[in-house]
Amino acid sequence: MSHETFMVTGAMGCIGAWTLRNLVHEDVRVVATDLATDPVRPRLLLSEEELARVTFVRLDVTDLKQVRATVEEHGVTHIVHLAGLQVPFCRANPSLGAQVNVVGTVNIFEAARHNWGQVQGLAYASSLAVLGPGHLYPETPVKDDVPLHPETLYGVYKQANEGTARIYWQDWQIPSVGLRPYIVYGVGRDQGMTSDIAKALLAVAAGRPFHIRFSGPVALQYADDVARIFIACARSGYQGAAACNLRNDVVQVADFVARVQERYPQAQLTVAEDSPLPFPADLDDSGLRGIIGSVPHTPLDQAIDATVTHFRTLIAAGQIDLGQLEN
Numbered sequence: 001m002s003h004e005t006f007m008v009t010g011a012m013g014c015i016g017a018w019t020l021r022n023l024v025h026e027d028v029r030v031v032a033t034d035l036a037t038d039p040v041r042p043r044l045l046l047s048e049e050e051l052a053r054v055t056f057v058r059l060d061v062t063d064l065k066q067v068r069a070t071v072e073e074h075g076v077t078h079i080v081h082l083a084g085l086q087v088p089f090c091r092a093n094p095s096l097g098a099q100v101n102v103v104g105t106v107n108i109f110e111a112a113r114h115n116w117g118q119v120q121g122l123a124y125a126s127s128l129a130v131l132g133p134g135h136l137y138p139e140t141p142v143k144d145d146v147p148l149h150p151e152t153l154y155g156v157y158k159q160a161n162e163g164t165a166r167i168y169w170q171d172w173q174i175p176s177v178g179l180r181p182y183i184v185y186g187v188g189r190d191q192g193m194t195s196d197i198a199k200a201l202l203a204v205a206a207g208r209p210f211h212i213r214f215s216g217p218v219a220l221q222y223a224d225d226v227a228r229i230f231i232a233c234a235r236s237g238y239q240g241a242a243a244c245n246l247r248n249d250v251v252q253v254a255d256f257v258a259r260v261q262e263r264y265p266q267a268q269l270t271v272a273e274d275s276p277l278p279f280p281a282d283l284d285d286s287g288l289r290g291i292i293g294s295v296p297h298t299p300l301d302q303a304i305d306a307t308v309t310h311f312r313t314l315i316a317a318g319q320i321d322l323g324q325l326e327n
Helices: 014-025 040-045 064-073 087-092 094-114 153-172 193-206 223-235 253-263 286-292 300-316 322-326
Strands: 005-009 029-034 055-058 078-081 121-125 176-180 183-185 209-212 217-222 241-245 249-252 268-271
Touching: 005 014, 014 029, 014 040, 014 223, 064 094, 078 094, 078 223, 087 094, 087 153, 094 121, 094 153, 121 223, 153 176, 153 241, 176 223, 183 193, 183 223, 193 209, 193 253, 193 268, 193 300, 193 322, 217 223, 217 253, 217 300, 223 286, 241 286, 249 253, 253 268, 253 300
Parallel strands: 005 029, 005 078, 029 055, 078 121, 121 176, 176 241, 183 217, 209 268
Antiparallel strands: 217 249
């Protein structure tokens, strides 16, 4: 058993579930926190015996006292902070979005600050939503330190979190690494428009048609790789407040579909025409490489096969809701 104790916030989400999987497979003690108590997504990735090795704690990140108590009581040494409300939820309830995404992140930094020494590393989820439309960034690949122009409240909140991280390093020398995922795909990714990439692979596994609602260039990041990147950043010992782009596979959505159909000729996938997402796809990840060295990257074809195979296993076992393909 490792001497580490990881706390993962937002552990019931897709990246959270994959983070739990990686830590459990490393035999690391892990405290999984979320408002939800039923491990729906972690159960897609971990056996019941493996889930029994995880300490699940119901945690509201907007409650500073509760956040600090959890870090202290469980002897947390590393934090992967993923808890947050996504774009449509922030738009529907801006005040709650700010409380969870901004105040919740401040509370994580406060808990780390008051327990620094016991806590040795902190990685948190920012988002590519801190950037503006691709035309604002004519120089490619787009670097970490370009001007930020978020066009959603969610992006504004994530920009605030990057500022929070900078000030905690400036004023109290609490280091952190923030990561800006773009399109994360894999088992467990089932919410938001960009989940269409994962849902397309679920549709292939189920033998159903599926329409991807966007086109153009995108950066794809396999969920297992993203989880391993978060873990590596929390362990990195980095001194500063970095906010890093992720890159991995930069492809046209149509080319992604063509690669899937080449491997699975029965795939019934279509793509919306002339519907690009409003973010640059050609991203520079040299900042991340400078922190963790080699960036985990499962080759795209291998990740496609692993995801389809995993989905087929879940479908055969009756463990996944195919209703998500209608959303």
